[in-house]
Amino acid sequence: MQKEQRPAVANWFTAQDGAVRLQGTRCKHCGTPYFPRNTLACRNPYCAGPKDGSELDEYQFSTRGRIWSYADARYKPPAPYVSPDPFVPYVVAAVELEVEQMVILGQVVPGFSVDDLAVGMPVELALGTLYADDDAEHTVWMWRPVDD
Template sequence: MVEGWFGGEGDAFRLLGTRCSACAAVFFPREDVHCRNPRCAGGELVEVPLSRRGRVWSYTDGRYRPPSPYVTDPELPWEPYALIAVELAAERLVVLGQGVPGLGVADLAVGMEVEVVPGVLHEDAETVWTTWQWRPTTGVRS
């Protein structure tokens, strides 16, 4: 995916954002040039690890194969996936991402607690493209 947007392994895996030292606004994706807050004169932008947990704000399912540059194997059948908007616990920032494999929209509910985990977006013989995914913190709905 995009270098610098996440890092760490296991329980240390985090999305990485930036915080403005002048107004304390937090940004994801990260901002490395200037504060996006129109009311702020600007300050130093400092990298910050974002909350691991949040609550489902909205969700839908991806039922079609996205166009390029999204990479998929056209020889394999398309598998729908859950696309989840999560409001991070501390930052109150909404971040979009895929659900973990096997998680469908029938398993989700607005307000459900989820956590960010590393996942595989695509892999081939030479490369594994890693991304973030959302996983429920408790058993999925039945």
């Protein structure tokens, strides 16, 4: 029996119908995007809009970008991070999103090592399992290399 899938971090991404999208907010006035979501006020110092947060809308980020930096994660992170037992090393990538031109950090899908990656390589969002317990698979967004 397949376990239920639950986001490991609530309200940071959606994976409806297999389409993974990061969720955040965006200022209606100046267009500045925020991830994770910002609910207080636009922090762009050049924004002339209201500073009370009333101009922030829900926003789904673009799904593709290019690797800006990457590294091996060979040691089990400390709590509150939850990882499989036994710990399995993984690769993390900082990816500059095509549309928003901001950098988002995430794991790279299993099966890729740092030897398979390069700065500037195109990637897209994918759904992956961070860990599983008796009740569910706890999912996160991951980066998957793609052809240009």
